[in-house]
Ligand code: CTP
């Protein structure tokens with residue numbers, strides 16, 4: 021006995037999503053990372069798939085399960101994530117939810133770095149990682165809709181708004197990732213939708229509910245684009 025027909029507003033659309041942290045090696049046993057769980061990005065991938073989209077999820081190292089009905093490409097580093105993202109183009113929509121490490125160790129050691137017994141500490145020279153969202157936002161194969169996130173601990177709206185233009189994004193989903201809010205690694209999120217249309221404040225919701233509402237926003241915007 022069939023349930024009510026599920027609406028599939030993203031049928032025929034190809035959607036690319038990044039999620040999770042990246043790990044940047046220091047040596048074969050150590051890395052630089054961050055507190056991202058991948059929950060928000062994975063929830064968006066799942067919601068887009070339920071809405072009928074063909075979804076490619078490029079995920080950094082996470083412990084949560086793969087969403088149903090999604091093609092998952094697993095990567096470790098920012099540079100691997102960029103390569104996987106560019107390989108997935110062209111797409112109709114890109115949602116860059118990953119917490120990409122801003123810096124990597126310039127030259128990761130081939131062998132485990134050892135204490136030398138003197139108490140001297142190794143100096144880690146860092147270099148900036150490629151900006152994946154910015155690359156996609158200015159790409160020759162730019163998706164029709166480019167959505168980024170902004171992880172901020174202060175001046176959330178001002179900092180997020182600056183990222184709109186800098187990244188070449190149509191929409192920035194700004195969230196406050198101060199430790200007190202428990203967003204990073206948690207199940208709930210409070211976001212502000214920033215675009216040329218201004219600021220839309222969404223109430224605090226489960227990350228699944230944020231994902232559902234974001235997919236509705238994507239469907240509406242694609243509809244407006246024709
Ligand atoms: N992002 C990315 N590649 C990077 C850094 C960030 O694709 N190397 C994307 C994130 O996935 C997110 C958006 O850019 O969609 C904003 O990330 P955020 O860390 O908030 O901004 P940054 O530009 O890195 O600036 P900062 O961390 O200094 O605030």
Ligand code: CA
Pocket residue numbers: 120121122
């Ligand atoms: Ca950053």
